Amino acid sequence: MLCPICDKKFEATSPTAAMPFCSERCRTIDLSRWLGERYSLPRLPDPEDEELPPEVVGDTAPRAGP
Numbered sequence: 001m002l003c004p005i006c007d008k009k010f011e012a013t014s015p016t017a018a019m020p021f022c023s024e025r026c027r028t029i030d031l032s033r034w035l036g037e038r039y040s041l042p043r044l045p046d047p048e049d050e051e052l053p054p055e056v057v058g059d060t061a062p063r064a065g066p
């Protein structure tokens, strides 16, 4: 088999939990990549979120009306 992570050819002698990756390490890499993409999605700049983030506003002064 060919590992989709490191493109290394490996023998799939016995089915392991790491399949279809060559090792548990590559399986974890793929998982973290996948999770990283998912987690990064909500962090993308939102068109409706052009105001200052609450953490910045709250750090300087409470949001008092004009």
Ligand SMILES: [Zn+2]
Pocket: 003, 004, 005, 006, 007, 008, 021, 022, 023, 026
């Ligand atoms: Zn691999």
